[in-house]
Amino acid sequence: MKFGAPLLVLVLLLSAHNSMAQVQVIEAGAVTSSDNPSKSASAGASASTGAIANRSARAAQGELFYQLQLLQDEIMQLRGLVEEQQNSIRRLQQQRLDDYLNLDKRISELTSRPSKAMSASAASTPPQSSGTQPVTLPTEVAGADEVSAYKAAYDLVKAQQFDKAKAAYETFLQMYPTGQYRPNALYWLGELYLLESDLEAARQSFAQLDQYPNHRKVPDALFKLAKVYHLQGNADKAKQLLQQVISTYGAKGHSAATLARDYLAKNFTQ
Amino acid sequence: MKKLLVMFAVFCLWSTSAWSELTIEITQGVDNPTSIAVVPFLWQGSGPISEDLAGIVAADLHRSGQFKPLSRGDMLGLPHEQQEVFYRDWRALGVEYLLVGKIVQGSGDQPIQVQYELFDVLKQSRLLFKRTGGQVSQLRDIAHLISDEVYLQLTGIRGAFSTNILYISAKKLSGSNFSYRLVKADADGARSLLILESREPIVSPAWAPNGKEIAYVSFETGYPAIYRQHLASGKRKRLTHFKGLNSAPAWSPDGKSMAMVLSKDGNPEIYIMDLATEKLTRITNKFSIDTEPSWMPDGKSIIFTSNRGGKPQLYQYTLATGWIERLTFEGDYNARGRPLPDGQSIVFVHRNKGQFHIAVQDLAKGTIDVLTKTFLDESPSIAPNASMVMYATQRRGQGILAAVSIDGRVKFHLPSKYRDVREPAWSPF
Numbered sequence: 203m204k205f206g207a208p209l210l211v212l213v214l215l216l217s218a219h220n221s222m223a224q225v226q227v228i229e230a231g232a233v234t235s236s237d238n239p240s241k242s243a244s245a246g247a248s249a250s251t252g253a254i255a256n257r258s259a260r261a262a263q264g265e266l267f268y269q270l271q272l273l274q275d276e277i278m279q280l281r282g283l284v285e286e287q288q289n290s291i292r293r294l295q296q297q298r299l300d301d302y303l304n305l306d307k308r309i310s311e312l313t314s315r316p317s318k319a320m321s322a323s324a325a326s327t328p329p330q331s332s333g334t335q336p337v338t339l340p341t342e343v344a345g346a347d348e349v350s351a352y353k354a355a356y357d358l359v360k361a362q363q364f365d366k367a368k369a370a371y372e373t374f375l376q377m378y379p380t381g382q383y384r385p386n387a388l389y390w391l392g393e394l395y396l397l398e399s400d401l402e403a404a405r406q407s408f409a410q411l412d413q414y415p416n417h418r419k420v421p422d423a424l425f426k427l428a429k430v431y432h433l434q435g436n437a438d439k440a441k442q443l444l445q446q447v448i449s450t451y452g453a454k455g456h457s458a459a460t461l462a463r464d465y466l467a468k469n470f471t472q
Numbered sequence: 473m474k475k476l477l478v479m480f481a482v483f484c485l486w487s488t489s490a491w492s493e494l495t496i497e498i499t500q501g502v503d504n505p506t507s508i509a510v511v512p513f514l515w516q517g518s519g520p521i522s523e524d525l526a527g528i529v530a531a532d533l534h535r536s537g538q539f540k541p542l543s544r545g546d547m548l549g550l551p552h553e554q555q556e557v558f559y560r561d562w563r564a565l566g567v568e569y570l571l572v573g574k575i576v577q578g579s580g581d582q583p584i585q586v587q588y589e590l591f592d593v594l595k596q597s598r599l600l601f602k603r604t605g606g607q608v609s610q611l612r613d614i615a616h617l618i619s620d621e622v623y624l625q626l627t628g629i630r631g632a633f634s635t636n637i638l639y640i641s642a643k644k645l646s647g648s649n650f651s652y653r654l655v656k657a658d659a660d661g662a663r664s665l666l667i668l669e670s671r672e673p674i675v676s677p678a679w680a681p682n683g684k685e686i687a688y689v690s691f692e693t694g695y696p697a698i699y700r701q702h703l704a705s706g707k708r709k710r711l712t713h714f715k716g717l718n719s720a721p722a723w724s725p726d727g728k729s730m731a732m733v734l735s736k737d738g739n740p741e742i743y744i745m746d747l748a749t750e751k752l753t754r755i756t757n758k759f760s761i762d763t764e765p766s767w768m769p770d771g772k773s774i775i776f777t778s779n780r781g782g783k784p785q786l787y788q789y790t791l792a793t794g795w796i797e798r799l800t801f802e803g804d805y806n807a808r809g810r811p812l813p814d815g816q817s818i819v820f821v822h823r824n825k826g827q828f829h830i831a832v833q834d835l836a837k838g839t840i841d842v843l844t845k846t847f848l849d850e851s852p853s854i855a856p857n858a859s860m861v862m863y864a865t866q867r868r869g870q871g872i873l874a875a876v877s878i879d880g881r882v883k884f885h886l887p888s889k890y891r892d893v894r895e896p897a898w899s900p901f
Contacts, residue, residue: 274759275782282781285798293838 306350314346348374352383359390368394385411389419392426405430421451421458428462432469441470493641493888494661494873496535500883505540506626508533508569509562512544513586514552517577523611525575525586525618528660532619532633535660536859537882539626542567554589554598562593569593571622578605586614590622599625612663632857635659636899638667638677638686639873641891653891654688656703659855659898661873661886667701677897680723686897687711687721687730698732700747711745722765722774731755731765731774742776742789755789756796764808768815775799775809775818786820800833802840808851812858812878819843819852819861819878830863832878843880853898854878862886864894 355370371391378384392407408430411423424447432440444462452459510530515521530541548561552574562570573588582605590600600621606614613634620631641653652674657664668674672691679686680700687700696718701708712718716735723730730745734752742756742765756762760780767774773790780787786800786809800806805823812819812832822831824842830849833840846865853862860882862875867885871892874885886893 278760278780279782282783282785285781285785286801289798289801 310346310350313349348378348381348383351377352381352387355387356390359394364394364397385414385417385419389423389426392423392430396426396430399433401430401434405434421447421456425458425462425465429465437470441466444470493655493664493891494657494886494893495889496531496661496884496886498535498537498882498884500881501534501537501540502881505538506569507542507567508539508571508622508626509542509547509565509567510571511547511550511552511573513572513588514550514574516574517584521575521611522608523615525611525615526571526573528612528615529571529619529622532616532631532660533622535884536623536631537877537884553587554591554601557591559591559593559596567593569599569626571618573618582606584608584611584614586618588618590625612658616658616660629859630857630901632855632859632898632901633659635856635901636683637661637853637862637873638679638688638895638897638899639893640674640677640895641888641893642673642871643891654690656686667703675895676720677895678721678723679897679899681725681727681900683900687723689719689721700730711750720764722767724767725769725771731767733763733765742774744774755791755794766810768811769813770815775811777807777809786818799835800840801838806831810852810854812854813856814858819854821850821852830861830876832861841880843876843878844874844883846874849874851895853896855898856901862896862898864896 351370351374355367355374358364358367358370368391371387371394374381374387375384375391381387388407388410392404395401395404395407405427408423408427411417411420414420424443428440428443428447431437431443444466447462448459448466450459452463508530510526510533512524512526533539534541542565546565548565549556549558551557551570551572553572557570557572570591570593571588572591573586576585576587577583578585584607585603585605587603588600589598589602591598602618602621604614604617616631616633619633623629623631623633635658636656637659638654638656641655643651645651649671650673652670652672653666654668654674654677655664656667667686668688668690670690670692672694674691675689675696677686677688684704685700685702687698689696689698691697693713695713697713698711698718698721699708700711700721711721711730712732712734714734714736717740718732718734719740720733721730722732724744727747729747732743732745733740734743735741737754739759740761740763741754741758742762743752743754745752755774756776756778758778758780760778762776762778762780764777765774766776768788772792773788775786775788777784778787779785781798783804784807785798786806788797788799789795790797799809799818800820800822803823805821805828807821809818809820811817816836817832817834819830819832822829822840822842824831827847828849829842829846830844830852831840831842843861844863844865846867848866849863851864854860855862858878860875860877862873864871865874866872867887870887871894872885872887873893873896874883876883
């Protein structure tokens with residue numbers, strides 16, 4: 203092992219030397235002493251053609267040594283370059299992260315400012331695709347940290363990183379037990395549990411929305427809750443909830459009522 | 473016979489307790505140093521006393537750059553204890569703190585007893601009241617101890633006035649004949665003590681973490697060899713004497729091993745010697761030069777200088793993993809790295825526009841501060857309380873020692889009257 207590295211260098215050097223000899227084989231007739239390094243490279247070439255004189259062998263050895271030193275210098279310079287570039291990259295990465303955090307902080311400050319227009323545009327969640335309808339979040343002012351934490355979790359949902367999103371919502375609920383976005387977080391957590399068929403956890407999440415009877419997420423949550431009960435085998439409870447959704451929200455033309463009607467028709471033969 | 477006499481004379485000179493080879497010139501202090509009055513201590517014994525305790529304390533505090541002692545000629549009174557202190561007088565002189573004391577003759581193993589008191593003039597309150605004692609030969613130690621206490625009380629930082637330094641001094645005798653000396657002295661340059669004298673170079677003095685042993689490289693056999701020597705007994709042992717380079721010994725923080733540079737296997741590489749067994753482990757293996765090892769305070773990694781990237785730069789070797797990371801990127805020459813006691817920053821020799829200066833780098837942030845404006849600065853060594861860095865530099869063609877505070881605000885020189893001085897090594901506490 204101890205001799206492994208020098209041996210490797212030697213092998214590399216030899217192969218490098220050979221290729222050089224091949225390039226210079228045309229002028230191989232002129233065998234000179236080792237005091238001229240570029241010429242004496244051709245000494246190696248003449249050796250490879252078979253005419254091995256003692257003198258040229260010694261010259262080749264000298265050349266080998268010279269090449270070794272050149273190579274070492276070259277490696278050192280390259281190493282220095284790599285180290286410096288590595289450092290530059292690390293600094294740039296850090297700089298980028300710092301810039302981003304700075305920007306993020308400033309944006310959060312802007313969105314948390316009590317200007318109606320600002321907070322409304324920043325706090326509305328984009329439509330989502332899992333069957334429920336787009337929901338606009340309340341426009342009341344929430345803390346900047348809460349908004350950014352909620353948005354971060356929601357972005358994870360959009361990026362389909364469901365495990366991370368779940369963790370983010372759980373943390374969010376712990377950190378902001380009375381937050382403005384708590385009902386939304388509960389709803390999304392329920393969706394995420396449902397996605398991985400953790401029915402009991404999903405049921406608990408959806409059920410907690412009954413603390414917010416006027417919240418916009420409630421019809422969807424009730425519908426999902428019914429679905430969970432149905433999947434858990436509690437058909438009676440599921441049916442009862444579906445009918446509740448239809449009777450409460452059907453008149454208002456809420457999409458949850460439509461979904462409930464379809465679900466009822468498909469799964470429960472009346 | 474004549475030679476013997478000379479040797480005897482030299483011996484007498486060296487053994488004089490207050491003899492000092494180095495003098496101190498403070499070249500720069502902080503902008504608003506704290507004003508303190510150190511009143512001459514009252515001596516209540518018989519006969520004259522050999523040291524001016526208050527003078528030593530005042531000089532210590534002055535040297536820190538953070539204090540401006542009141543000159544004795546300006547003092548309106550010379551109190552020695554609390555009852556004699558009139559705060560009004562001192563406030564009129566703009567004095568913020570006042571140190572008074574008295575020395576009495578004791579008995580037994582403490583023939584000298586000192587009582588001292590520190591006052592806050594503005595608040596009119598006593599901050600310190602302490603007694604200490606010792607032998608007549610320990611008067612300077614007592615004075616430095618008082619300086620340490622006062623410094624700690626007023627700055628919150630442990631004082632390093634009681635510590636020692638090692639340095640190498642050289643004098644040209646004739647032609648190519650030099651005399652080299654390895655000297656130990658108090659941190660203020662006083663009480664120099666000759667450890668080793670040789671016609672061949674002595675380099676790289678280093679302290680053991682317990683402050684009781686030192687290591688150095690001596691060429692006395694014609695070739696470099698690393699020695700360790702017990703200070704009190706003077707007993708020494710040759711650790712390495714390999715063909716080629718034997719240099720830069722650096723004791724590990726636990727005192728059990730020593731990093732060093734040997735070129736026995738080809739080119740200079742860093743080795744660690746287990747001091748109990750004297751077994752060597754090679755930790756670098758490159759065709760480049762690896763040298764000047766220095767331990768991080770946690771003992772888990774070693775800082776060294778290497779030209780593996782084409783130019784001398786500092787690298788850090790982690791012992792557990794063998795991972796090597798480059799630390800310095802500013803400038804084309806960074807060498808002789810020494811970590812601060814907290815391990816957060818390193819001090820090193822940095823070349824900027826062709827000039828060699830001492831610089832400090834924050835390891836986490838990577839930012840560097842150049843501390844010195846002198847030329848050809850080398851061999852930085854850090855005080856154990858991290859307040860000052862002592863280094864070697866050139867002035868008017870002569871090698872001198874200089875010191876700079878870690879924030880670069882305080883500077884002083886310690887020129888020798890007769891000799892070139894280099895390679896300071898500051899002792900642990």
